[in-house]
Amino acid sequence: MLELDQIDCSSLRITKQRQLILDELMSVKSHPTADELYQMVRKRLPKISLGTVYRNLEIMSDCGVIQKLDIGGTQKRFDANAETHYHVRCAKCGKVDDIDMPPDRSVEKEAGKLSKYTIIRHRLEFTGICPACK
Numbered sequence: 335m336l337e338l339d340q341i342d343c344s345s346l347r348i349t350k351q352r353q354l355i356l357d358e359l360m361s362v363k364s365h366p367t368a369d370e371l372y373q374m375v376r377k378r379l380p381k382i383s384l385g386t387v388y389r390n391l392e393i394m395s396d397c398g399v400i401q402k403l404d405i406g407g408t409q410k411r412f413d414a415n416a417e418t419h420y421h422v423r424c425a426k427c428g429k430v431d432d433i434d435m436p437p438d439r440s441v442e443k444e445a446g447k448l449s450k451y452t453i454i455r456h457r458l459e460f461t462g463i464c465p466a467c468k
């Protein structure tokens with residue numbers, strides 16, 4: 335694997351707990367925070383702790399099973415879609431939506447050329463005002 339030094343992702347097991355967290359995450363398109371996911375998961379696993387949910391989210395995002403979004407200086411959000419795709423965030427309410435447009439691979443080529451890095455992925459975040467806030 336590439337840059338994953340702390341966790342051995344090849345031995346990452348999708349435990350029942352993890353699967354449940356994953357199921358809940360896949361059931362929404364809202365890019366929930368760890369807190370929001372915890373509230374969802376707790377309905378099905380009342381004994382689970384926020385720490386456990388958080389830790390599992392971190393591990394799964396480090397291993398590329400899900401995606402972690404550090405955007406706009408707000409709380410981290412999580413996305414069941416680990417593929418490169420673009421997001422738009424509402425500057426008023428903080429809502430995050432996907433934008434259904436193909437990622438521009440040419441910027442990765444260009445960035446690789448200029449930096450001499452092997453580019454693995456890129457992120458693009460738009461900021462706007464959502465229809466509900468307009």
Ligand SMILES: [Zn+2]
Binds near residue numbers: 425426429463466467
């Ligand atoms: Zn809004």
Ligand SMILES: [Zn+2]
Binds near residue numbers: 365413415421431432
């Ligand atoms: Zn997304």
